[in-house]
Amino acid sequence: MRIILFLFLTLPVYGQHRQRLIHSDLEQLVLKGQVKSYTNSEYQSFIAKDSLKELKLENSLLAPTAFKVEFNEKGYKKKLIECEYSYKENTLTEKGLWFYKYDNRNRIVEELYCWNNRSNDTTKWVYDYPNDSTTLINRYSKHNQILRYQYVQSGEMEYYTKANSDSSTISKALFVYDEFTRLTRKEDYDDK
Numbered sequence: 001m002r003i004i005l006f007l008f009l010t011l012p013v014y015g016q017h018r019q020r021l022i023h024s025d026l027e028q029l030v031l032k033g034q035v036k037s038y039t040n041s042e043y044q045s046f047i048a049k050d051s052l053k054e055l056k057l058e059n060s061l062l063a064p065t066a067f068k069v070e071f072n073e074k075g076y077k078k079k080l081i082e083c084e085y086s087y088k089e090n091t092l093t094e095k096g097l098w099f100y101k102y103d104n105r106n107r108i109v110e111e112l113y114c115w116n117n118r119s120n121d122t123t124k125w126v127y128d129y130p131n132d133s134t135t136l137i138n139r140y141s142k143h144n145q146i147l148r149y150q151y152v153q154s155g156e157m158e159y160y161t162k163a164n165s166d167s168s169t170i171s172k173a174l175f176v177y178d179e180f181t182r183l184t185r186k187e188d189y190d191d192k
Contacts, residue, residue, distance in 0.1 A: 017135055017151040017158065017160070018151075018153060018158050018175070018177065018181065019181070020107075020108060021107065021135070021153070022181060024074060024075035024076050024106070025069070025071060025075060025076050025077045026071060026075035026076075027075065034073075035071055035075070036070065036071060037068060037069060037070045037071065038068070038069045038071070039067075039068045039069075040065070040066065040067050040068075040069075041065070041066045041092075042065040042066065066082075066083040066084065066085065066092055067080055067081060067082050067083055068080070068081045068083075069081075072102075074106060076100065076102055076106060076108075077098070077100045078099070078100055079097065079098065079099055079100070080097070080098035080100075081094055081096075081097055081098075082094070082095045082096040082097070082098070083095055095116060096113060096114060096115055096116060097113070097114045098111060098112070098113050098114075099111070099112045099114075100112075103129075107127065107129060108127050109126070109127050110124065110125065110126055110127065111124070111125040111127075112124050112125075121141070121142055121143060122141070122142070123139060123140070123141040123144075124139070124140045124141075125137050125138070125139050125140075126138050126140070132153075133152060133153040133154065134150065134151070134152050134153075135149075135150070135151040136148070136149070136150055137149040137150075137151075145164060145165055146164075146165035147162065147163070147164065147165070147170075148162070148163045148164070148165065148167075149161070149162050149163075150163075156176060156177045156178070156179075157174060157175065157176050157177070158174070158175040158176075158177070159172075159173075159174055160172065160173040160174070160175065171188065171189075172188070172189040173186060173187060173188050173189065174186070174187040174189070
């Protein structure tokens with residue numbers, strides 16, 4: 001099995017949905033060939049007197065900085081193992097597991113996150129595609145209310161809406177892309 005280790009490079013965890021519809025996860029990472037897994041570790045450097053004194057694994061609250069992703073034969077994520085650094089034990093420990101399912105058009109239909117790997121709490125995102133330009137996502141969790149996300153593609157624009165289970169809007173945004181599918185503008189709307 002081939003393992004690739006990249007330092008100072010993270011997966012595009014936060015982004016617009018359009019990229020998921022157009023490119024495989026390997027393509028988004030600009031990886032070529034039959035990559036089976038990808039391991040990411042980010043380090044913080046400590047310098048003393050113009051020389052490297054120490055490297056410590058970075059711990060971030062916003063996004064995992066140490067993880068391993070396994071890909072299916074078509075280049076899509078099938079499993080992600082999130083890790084955190086334990087300073088006390090000076091080692092990486094598993095924090096959570098992500099599992100992914102796809103339909104016959106390689107569109108994601110389910111994401112499942114198992115929290116802390118030691119609890120029974122899970123969060124599940126279920127995707128529905130009522131037409132070629134709309135994606136509906138429902139997030140289910142034992143301890144949080146159901147959230148609904150909607151992405152609508154229209155030409156070079158992508159409209160995003162996040163709502164509670166009672167359909168009250170939490171946030172709205174517009175993403176505008178150029179002809180190379182690069183994000184050129186994002187507008188957040190307070191007018192809910």
